[in-house]
Amino acid sequence: MLTCGELLVELLEAYGVDTVFGIPGVHTVELYRGLPATQIKHITPRHEQGAGFMADGYARVSGKPGVCFIITGPGMTNIATAMGQAYGDSVPMLVVSSVNNTEQLAMGGGRLHELPSQSNLVSGVAAFSHTLMRPDELPVVLSRAFAVFNSARPRPVHIEIPINVITAPADHVKRKLGALPSRPAPCPEAILQAVQMLKAAQRPLVLLGGGTANASAEAIRLVEALDAPTAYTINAKGVLPKGHPLALGSNQSLVPVRELVLQSDVVLAIGTELGETDYDGVFDGNFRIESQLIRIDIDAEQLNRNFPADVAILSDARMAMQALLVALGARGGFNPGSPGAQRAGQVRSQLEELIPDAWRGQQRVLQVLQQTLPELIIAGDSTQPVYSGNFLYEATQPRTWFNSSTGYGTLGYGLPAAIGAKLAAPERPVVALIGDGGIQFTLPELASAVEAQAPIIVLLWNNSGYGEIKRYMEDRDIPTIGVDIYTPDFLALAKGFGCHAARAESFVHLRELLLSAVQADRPTLIEVQESATFLSGK
Template sequence: MLTCGELLVELLEGFGVDTVFGIPGVHTVELYRGLPNTRIRHVTPRHEQGAGFMADGYARVSGKPGVCFIITGPGMTNITTAMGQAYADSIPMLVISAVNNTEQLGMGGGRLHELPSQSNLVSGVAAFSHTLMRPDELPEVLTRAFAVFNGARPRPVHIEIPIDVITAPADHVRRKLGALPSRPGPCPDAIQRAAQLLKAAKRPLVLLGGGCADADGEAQRLVEALDAPTAYTINAKGVLPKGHPLALGCNQAWVPVRQMVLESDLILAIGTELGETDYDVVFDGNFRIESKLIRVDIDAEQLNRNYPADVAILSDSCLAMKALLAALDPAPAFSADSVGCQRAAKVRDELEAQWPQTWNGQRKVLDTLQRTLPDLIVAGDSTQPVYSGNHLFEATRTRSWFNSATGYGTLGYGLPAAIGAKLAAPERPVIALIGDGGIQFTLPELASAVEAGAPIIVLLWNNSGYGEIKRYMQNRDIPTIGVDIYTPDFQGLARAFGCNAETATSLEHLEELLKSAAKADRPTLIEVWEHAEFLA
């Protein structure tokens, strides 16, 4: 007899799933019965939050949904933080959980792992949550989930299956999966109206978001056709080649870029929610758009959030950019000494003059990382070199720099996300850039990395506490309570987990350690002290 749980993994493989993150429990073990009959790899984190962050990192690098098997009750409460981070950053994640037997749902009988409603619990961090009441529903519900990932704004989806449904017979279930929708294309009338505005603009500016991550070629051709200086969000790093003369980086919160925004006569925003953690990281409310605004987004509700559009184009970013390029044809030939490039160069010079002196040491580390491992992936946490790197670091391609300092802003993300990233791209060096405070949220995932054969590099920025919050409190005359935390022996802990561990004593030594770590067969923790003399 084929059970619903066995059918589930068969169908997941049919959708191209090759990795599942999860911790087996008594309510989910029947989901595992059919795994040996597939090519799906199972990775065991040490906490369900780690499972969600691994799935997130895997999805950001691969572009495919990260999939989790999660136990009822505490497993679901544990993973909701990771779902919140993925929801905020539009990351595809499929969370499949058990739930109590159908006749026990909502009864409040004090059953093992019982919650009043798991579905209600996660509804705020999921595109949808569905309770599967019969095996017959499974193909349709899975197709619906992958339709969200493939043709809409990608966000987590939760499917919960009662224990008795997981074990129910499923031989009779029709295996045919529904066709997945193509991404929506733009309305021709809206493209023409946008093209007319773009052709008439004298000082255009382009803002690109994470929705453009898979359309870097189209983005480059479009901004060059417009001769428009271009800023992009953290999740869009790499959308323009490093050193491109029109690039402004992720610096929308800095005065020179904000001034350019105000001076521009037309702004084209594509695949970006124009949200606070990319456009107002100083939280002063002074990012303003006062010119005409064209917005392109795959999410209809997002098109007028934060800033109302003059032209709203509901479309996949790549398809919209192709249509705009066709409407602008013939576009003038691009020149690196054009007016737009001169405008961008002036802003870049002003930015360079304004970087804080406190970033100097962090910049040395970031430059060493990229010089030593040019094709690296950086999964960052909320830590000082990540905050500065969001402005200073230029990725060589998309899906190579991401972190939890944007969107939801969770601590502990960097380590498990790097594991997921390494599993998605085993041929590339992957760095978890994390602080001594953040790593203590998910430190046991070092064991998961060893077990999974994921030789990531953990670059640990150590300032013996929550340094960024401490500085924030000091600047506001608030007593620095709770930020000077105990600092354990991270190298001893890393070695106990089966990792290599060293402290960098110079930039040259850091370079040597990085080269060695990139060839290692196990994770390597490299500790960098904030106040080290070589960073002065």
């Protein structure tokens, strides 16, 4: 007899799923019965939050949904934070959980792991949450989930299956899965209206968001055809190649870029929320768009949030940019000395003068990383080198710089996300850039990395506490309570988990450690102390 749980893994494999993250529990073990009959690899984190962050990192690098098997009750409350981060950053994630037997739902009988409604609990961090009441529903619900991942704004989907449904017979269920719907194409009239506006513009400017991560070639051609200085969000780093003459970096929160936005007569925003953490990271409310605004987004509700559009184009970013290029008659042949490139170059010079001295050591660390490991992927946490890197770091490709300091902004993300990224791209060096405070949220996932044979590099920025929050409190004359936390011996802990570990004593030493780590058969933790003399250049 084929059970619903066995059918689930069969259908997941049919959709191209090759990795599942989860911690087996008495309510989910029947989901595992069918795994040996597939090629799906199972990764066991040490906490369900880690499972969600691993799935997130895997999805960001691979472009495919990260899949989790999660137990009822505490498993779902544990993963909710990771789902919140994925929801905020539009990351595809499928969370399959158990739930109590159908006749026990909402009865309040004090059953193991019982919640009044775990579906309601996570509905705010999911595109949708569905309770599967019969095995026959499974192909339809999975088809709905993968339609969201492939053809709409990608966000987590939660499917909960009652324990008695997981074990129910499923031989009779039709295996046919729904075809993945095509992505939405732009309205021709809206494209024509946008092109008329863009052709009349004297000072156009482009804002790229994470929705363009799969359309780098089109984005490059479009900004060059428009000769438009271009800024991009954290999740769009690498869409324009490093050093492109029109690139402004992710500096929309800084005055020179804000002034350029105000000087522009048309702004074209593609695949971006125009949200606070990318455009007002200094939280002063002074990012403004006062020119005509064209917005392109796959999410209809997003098209007029934050900044209402003059032209709103509901479309996949790549298809919209292709349509714009055709309508513009773009022929290529960009001149690096163009007026737009000169405007962008002037702003970059102004930005260089604004770099705080405190960032210089962090900037040099990032440069050493990129020069030593040119193909690297950096999964960052909420830590100082990530904050500065969001402004300073220029990725060479999309999907190679991402972190939890934007959007939902959780701590502890960087380590498990790097594990997921490494499993998605085992041939590439992957660095978890994390602070001493953040790593203590998910430190046991070092064991998961060893077990999964994922030789990531953990670059630990150690300032012996919550340094950024401490400075924030000091600037406002607030007593620094709760920020000077106990700092353990991270090198000893990492070695105890089976990792290599060392402390960088200079930039040359850091490079040597990185070269050694990239050849290692296990994770390597490299500690960089913020107080180290070599970071100040003394």
